[in-house]
Amino acid sequence: MELTSESSSSMRSKSGVGQVCDCGLPAKMFISKTARNPNRRFLGCELYKEGGNGHCKYFSWVDEEEVKGWPRRALVEAQAEINEKNKIISQLSTTIMELKGDLERNQLQKKKIDDMEAIVSRQRLVITGLTGLLVCAIGVIVLG
Structure with a gap:
């Protein structure tokens, strides 16, 4: 996944409240199930899991560092x-x-x-x- 530019992510709060992805939809919180980042919360486009918005690469970790x-x-x-x-x-x-x-x-x-x-x-x-x-x-x- 590609991280968004700093200018667009600086407008967003880390809580996820009121955050908007790069395509203008409200950002949605997900939980990582990977071995590299188990149970880490991240924000992404609400169409992320449906695969319906291929052009939006918005991604932002809610917590700051990898465990x-x-x-x-x-x-x-x-x-x-x-x-x-x-x-x-x-x-x-x-x-x-x-x-x-x-x-x-x-x-x-x-x-x-x-x-x-x-x-x-x-x-x-x-x-x-x-x-x-x-x-x-x-x-x-x-x-x-």
């Missing part, structure tokens, strides 16, 4: 741990969605089973009634 030595290693390790935990969270979220789908399918199957049990129960009642009627009819014919 070096053990603090840098600690930041890199922390970022790696965060990335690993985010990966686990993503996997767990996928598993939760799959389990919710399974639960919904099981609940649907249980409702179908309950409906079928109700139908079978009504059919048993009808068969029992018809059997009683048949026994009565046979009794009348035989004893009649």
Whole structure:
């Protein structure tokens, strides 16, 4: 990334409030994910991540210097741990969605089973009634 000229960056405050990039859009704060500059905040064109504004090269670090030595290693390790935990969270979220789908399918199957049990129960009642009627009819014919 290319740094802007000193004359244009001197008009901007380091807080990012009210800063405007070289193409006139409000500057947006980003966080670096690189190993060289882990978690450093910088300002850039708001279209930076969309790649929609190729002519605007506005870039300005919010903090003044690169992190070096053990603090840098600690930041890199922390970022790696965060990335690993985010990966686990993503996997767990996928598993939760799959389990919710399974639960919904099981609940649907249980409702179908309950409906079928109700139908079978009504059919048993009808068969029992018809059997009683048949026994009565046979009794009348035989004893009649």
